[in-house]
Amino acid sequence: MNSINEINEYLQSKEIMFSIFQSSKNVSSLAESAKSRGQKIDQVLRSLLFHLPKKRFIMVVIIAGNYRVNWKLLRNFIGENRISLATPEEVIYETNYQLGVVCPFFLNIIYLSL
Numbered sequence: 001m002n003s004i005n006e007i008n009e010y011l012q013s014k015e016i017m018f019s020i021f022q023s024s025k026n027v028s029s030l031a032e033s034a035k036s037r038g039q040k041i042d043q044v045l046r047s048l049l050f051h052l053p054k055k056r057f058i059m060v061v062i063i064a065g066n067y068r069v070n071w072k073l074l075r076n077f078i079g080e081n082r083i084s085l086a087t088p089e090e091v092i093y094e095t096n097y098q099l100g101v102v103c104p105f106f107l108n109i110i111y112l113s114l
Helices: 004-013 030-036 072-078 088-095
Strands: 043-053 057-064 110-113
Touching: 004 057
Parallel strands: 057 110
Antiparallel strands: 043 057
């Protein structure tokens, strides 16, 4: 797991404008997370991990909080009929992050931004 300092340094090195928001309490939903940081749901990015059984890897989809994944479009895009959200155990194994706090940086998996 990378620290906020490492992520901060990485984004600065790429000259990416950003703001880091941290919640002072544990949150259990997207709405709670946005509210705890004084944001709207559409200002929050979610990292969703998908398990692709035939190829046995996890793919991260980064999506705005208010959007839903179009499963048909995703399946057609990657050429797979069987896609599922990663289990909590797969999330921890692949990212070293708990479900709900996955940082999309420094992961050795495939990314797709929708």
